[in-house]
Amino acid sequence: MAANLDDHHGEGTAKICMLAIGIGYLFPISAIWAAFDYWKVLFPDKNIEFVVTVVYQIGSVGTVALLSLTETFSLRRRIVGGFLGQFFCLAAILSFRWLLLPPAVLYQLLLGLVLVCSVATGYLDSALLSLCSQYASIMQQFLQIGIGFGTLVSVIYRDATKLLMSHDIEDATCAYFSIALATVIVCLASYRLLMSLPVSRHVRAASGQLDEKLLDNATSIESPLPLACGFSPGGCRDSEDSPAELELNCKAGSSFKTVIQLVWRNQLAIIANFTLTTFCYPGLITAIPCRQMLWLQPGHWFQTILLTVFTLFDISARFVTHIRCGLHHGNIQWTVVVRSALLPLMIFCAVSESSSDLLAMAVVATFGFLNGYCASLCLIVINEIPTLSAEQRKTCGRISACFVNSGLALGSVGGALAAYVFALGS
Missing domain, CATH: 1.20.1250 (Growth Hormone; Chain: A;)
Structure with missing residues (x-):
């Protein structure tokens, strides 16, 4: 049964935490897209934006499809593992500046990291639906708003770093992905904080094991996609x-x-x-x-x-x-x-x-x-x-x-x- 936020303390903090989690859901791939100018410098003869999108979307769809076949799963492991996977992908991309590798190798490495990022996001996709179904519908709305703002945040980060470091695109990109890493850490910390609040007591009591069949009894289930269906x-x-x-x-x-x-x-x-x-x-x-x-x-x-x-x-x-x-x-x-x-x-x-x-x-x-x-x-x-x-x-x-x-x-x-x-x- 979904928890009633009005009956607990810390509901305001819980909403902010869910908003931050939503921002981090699609933030890494948005960050990779927003750095398109850096990819044009590294790979001037490649249509990398199109290829990255194909690899990411197919990887994400495949991951969600495979995970949907499992009847039980650990909510905590999927969310923490998803954010950590996104973090390490962005950290690896940040290191490109110091990797003395041919552009062709870096190109293949980038696509591989995008694929890993899509798998990590697929884990989040499957878990966030279940997480939100455990709360009142207002929490789902904050998650959706956060997802919508994830792309905007990545674009604002990129605009700011390019403005402040217009003399060197490599410096600007390093600063950009460093901030992106910090954002993912904040999102992960927000999840941990959410789990420590009184409103999440019923989620903790489940020991992190959710049975998909039990979710059929929830009063409201929504996809973690922006503005998805409510019930x-x-x-x-x-x-x-x-x-x-x-x-x-x-x-x-x-x-x-x-x-x-x-x-x-x-x-x-x-x-x-x-x-x-x-x-x-x-x-x-x-x-x-x-x-x-x-x-x-x-x-x-x-x-x-x-x-x-x-x-x-x-x-x-x-x-x-x-x-x-x-x-x-x-x-x-x-x-x-x-x-x-x-x-x-x-x-x-x-x-x-x-x-x-x-x-x-x-x-x-x-x-x-x-x-x-x-x-x-x-x-x-x-x-x-x-x-x-x-x-x-x-x-x-x-x-x-x-x-x-x-x-x-x-x-x-x-x-x-x-x-x-x-x-x-x-």
């Missing part, structure tokens, strides 16, 4: 049938086959939206060249600003999803149509000499806003389908998590193919 009470539990009939009906009605027949249109919108996300971010955005604002060309400042613009608009859009503009679960597919219409403009800005820097910034800002709004909204409205029971919503949430991760992986592969076809970043 409300009702459904089968509100039935007046006998316990035996109730259990049988719930199992039959909440099966994968039954639920997917009810929500497949919405799931197609989810996978399409998240495919568009990684198709363009970060590779296509960082491949847009600077054409008129030549003072932003040194140090790849133009692309750095584009990433910052995308992130700011993406985050801001997540706070206005209550404004629906007529969208609901029955017509959410229009979000895919609108975002797809913007895709040719994104490619135009990257490949056409007749494009302008102002147009590129406007298109990236629009794409960022639509990404935050549409990707979040398609996950929200699927939970508002009136014909779904509470048990079916739980199954739907797990299906949505699969479609989200599949979309991210498909988009990264599509972006890499587009980079090859259009010779982006070369």
Whole structure:
């Protein structure tokens, strides 16, 4: 049963801890993406942003899929192990400056570290869902907000280090990854602090061993992905049938086959939206060249600003999803149509000499806003389908998590193919 934060002391500290944990969840890969300018210096002939995204997304999806096959696991080991894995990956990347290795070897080493980082994040992915299900829903909201701010924090770190150390990109990158390491340590310390608070007494009492089957009785389970589905009470539990009939009906009605027949249109919108996300971010955005604002060309400042613009608009859009503009679960597919219409403009800005820097910034800002709004909204409205029971919503949430991760992986592969076809970043 989820704990009621209002009945315990230290709930404010618990919320801050969960916010910090959320920031650290996707922070390492965001940090690697934000350091794209350093990778362009080390590997000038590689489209590294696209390849890194493919390796990371496929590794993460594979890890989550394998871990989902286990029925019991240690919550503490997965979270601590996940953060430690991320820490050592960033520490190894920090050491690149002092490694006297050929660029080709460093390139393979970087991809290997990204793969390890994806595995570590996969461990966090599987554990954070279970952790949040043990608390009241407000804690899940703070986790989601933290995840959303993780990308923004990485971009702000990169902007600050480049501004303060503009004379040397290697010094700026060392400072950047040093701060990134400190951030991961803070996230790990936040988890340990959270576990020491009175609100986590019930989690500690479980001795770190959670049975996935027991999570079916939680009042609310959400994916650790930003603004994922929430679940409300009702459904089968509100039935007046006998316990035996109730259990049988719930199992039959909440099966994968039954639920997917009810929500497949919405799931197609989810996978399409998240495919568009990684198709363009970060590779296509960082491949847009600077054409008129030549003072932003040194140090790849133009692309750095584009990433910052995308992130700011993406985050801001997540706070206005209550404004629906007529969208609901029955017509959410229009979000895919609108975002797809913007895709040719994104490619135009990257490949056409007749494009302008102002147009590129406007298109990236629009794409960022639509990404935050549409990707979040398609996950929200699927939970508002009136014909779904509470048990079916739980199954739907797990299906949505699969479609989200599949979309991210498909988009990264599509972006890499587009980079090859259009010779982006070369």
